[in-house]
Amino acid sequence: MSKEETFQDLSLNSPSGQQDLWRWLYTELRAAILDRRLKPGARMPSTRSLSAQYSLSRGTVVAAFEQLQAEGYTRTEVGSGTYVASGIPEGFLSATRKPATPVGTASKAAISKHAQQFLKDVEVMPAPHSVGKAFRSYEPAIDLFPVDLWARVASRVLRRAPRSLYGHGDAAGYQPLRRAIAEYVGASPGVRCSAEQIIITSGTQQALDLISRLLVTMGDHVWMEDPGYLRALQALRNTGARIVPVPVDEDGLIVKAGRKLAPKAKLAYVTPANQFPMGVTMSADRRLELLRWAASANAWIIEDEYDAEYRYAGRPVAALQTLDSSGCVIYVGTFTKMLFNALRLGFMVLPERLVDAFRSARSIIDLHPPTLDQAILAEFITEGHFGHHLRRMRQIYAERIDVLKTAADEHLNGLLDVVHTGAGIRTLGWLKTWKSDRDATQKVRKLGLEVSPLSMFTVKYEQPPALMLGFAGCNPAELRRGVSILATALRAR
Known part of the structure; x- marks a missing residue:
């Protein structure tokens, strides 16, 4: 019996109604090769004989053969024909058809013990299928966002954008957006900064991740408000930090308690304008006390102002950063809570000596934030729509x-x-x-x-x-x- 006749004895599954015929033939032939029903070195039938046997067009068979060759399952010898490749490992299983008896041992590769430790308390937030549901705590009034206005700004930006905006972006973020943010935070919470001190991030969470990676070494003590923002706790714990829970009262984080628990802590995370989740505002005395401690301990302070703009009596509280004379405060903000959740854009205001390091680290994670989204937001801010x-x-x-x-x-x-x-x-x-x-x-x-x-x-x-x-x-x-x-x-x- 010839090799081609041996091939003709193979039983191929019938194609499904929704499947392209070339892909069906390619999948069946690949399964036969991987299951060793077609041995390495065996000569494949001619495209003409396959076309006749399965009532397929020559083009369909040629397409299947070309895909098999492109993926290395077959090789072609000019003037001789097409053969099953010899280098496919024994026991390599087909993705579409498993042998009755598995060959080889299943991989026991696993995630690291460190990852297992910090992932055990992480809850992945599901994507909701509705908006405005009581009492969803992380969602602004999405139904009232001016979608038509945003669309008009976006359309104008996309029409006029130079081709450079479609290329590689700045790791620190789109310069016009950084200028707009510097003006905004300077006018409202009074943050003192230039555009060069701002790094654009994919929301607050990426900012916290970057800060944790660059400023915290495994084993460092870190003050964390208790109760406090769970995802900040997880980001800091991810780096191997030793979390020091510090109690909160009606004046915010109790600095004296932090000094007693870990006087040489490397970092403190606070939400001074609207403490999460207690809703208190850190008093002026506590702010000054916290800054004095950070300066004496050579520690950093993360000031997370996730929704500081929403005050319903008087003006927004001035940022802790405005009182910082030693350059230890990193101000973190986000547009998610102020505009809409899908806009994954936030920012950090860094002390000048940190900018180069954070810009480099930002480029390692995902090269740069999405430039076109930044350009749209920049226009939205500078035209007054944001305010x-x-x-x-x-x-x-x-x-x-x-x-x-x-x-x-x-x-x-x-x-x-x-x-x-x-x-x-x-x-x-x-x-x-x-x-x-x-x-x-x-x-x-x-x-x-x-x-x-x-x-x-x-x-x-x-x-x-x-x-x-x-x-x-x-x-x-x-x-x-x-x-x-x-x-x-x-x-x-």
Whole structure:
């Protein structure tokens, strides 16, 4: 029996109705090669005989043969024909057809022990299929974002953009955007900086990751507000830092406690304008005390101002960075909470001596931030749309916290004491009849609401049971509906 006749005895699966015929033939022949039904060195049939046998066009068979040769499964000898390649390893399994008895040993390669340690507490946030759901705490009022205006700005930028904007970008970020940010943070929270001190990041999380990588060595002590921002804790812990939970009171982080616990800590993470999640503002005395400690300990301070622009009485609080005379504060901001979640653009304001190192590190991670998105945002800011949107949102969010507080006082009296916060996009509700905020959260989530227990943000210092409630992204009707459901859930013990 000839080699070609041997091949004709192979049973090939019938093609599915949705599959291209050339791909079906390629897949079946590849499976036969990998399963050793076609031995290395065996001569393949002619394209003419295959066309006749399976009622295929010559072009279809040629396309399948060309793909097999391109991927190294076959070789062609001029004047002789096409042969199965000899170098395919024994036991290499087909992705489409597994042999009855697996050959070889499954790989035992695994992620590192260090990664296993820090990943065990990481919760991946699922992509929501709706907006404005009570009481989602991380979402601004996406439904009120001026999409048409953004689209017009984007269209104009894309039409007029020089071809250089489609090329390799600056690792530090688009220069016009950095200038716009320097003017914005200088006018509002009073940050003192030039455009050259700004590094554009993919949101706050990348900024925290960069800071952790460059400024923290494994084993370094790091002060962390307790309770505090969980993803900052995870970013710092990822580098092998020894987290030092420092308690928080009505004046913010208790610096004296930090000095007692770890006087030579390398870094402190704080949210001074609107402490996450307690919502308090760090007092002037504490700010000065924290800066004095950092200067004496040669430590760094991360000032995370994730939603500092949203204050509903008076002007935004001046940044801690404005008081820094020793150059130890790194100011971190984001546009995610101020515009919309999908805009993964944030920034750091760095002391001048850190700029070159961070620019180099930023280039290693992903070369540079997306230039066209930066160009659109730069125009959005410089044309005044950003400032107008913030002013409008301050008014709307102030109205929404009023709605939430009024509805809570009416329907949740004796069950949940909702704080009438003066800043931010979320608040706390102190539980009155539940001892465990995690049990209450589980009960409430079963009814479709999105709440978080305060205890999930604590490390060492326990707090009374409370629920985190987002209000900025919910319209008044949804807030009232959410309060009604909350009342039902919290009454049903």
